Amino acid sequence: MKNRVEQLRKERGLKQEEFARLIRVSRQTVSSIETGRYSPSLELAFAIADYFGLPIEEIFLYERSDSYEKK
Numbered sequence: 001m002k003n004r005v006e007q008l009r010k011e012r013g014l015k016q017e018e019f020a021r022l023i024r025v026s027r028q029t030v031s032s033i034e035t036g037r038y039s040p041s042l043e044l045a046f047a048i049a050d051y052f053g054l055p056i057e058e059i060f061l062y063e064r065s066d067s068y069e070k071k
Helices: 005-011 016-023 027-035 042-052
Strands: none
Touching: 005 027, 016 027, 016 042
8 A cells, every 4th residue: 555654744844753753653663654564554544644634545545456346
């Protein structure tokens, strides 16, 4: 899942450590989310969206897999 977390964080002039403290996770979690190695829980995704004041779908960009065809 792609996301805009790094872009939005940098636009606000925050370092990973600062942002992690604000949303109550580790810096490593922020790094993993930004690089796409980790998909946050729904609760954490809402916390990130709330922090940025944006809907989740404007931060986390879901790309539907071909294996999930609509019937």
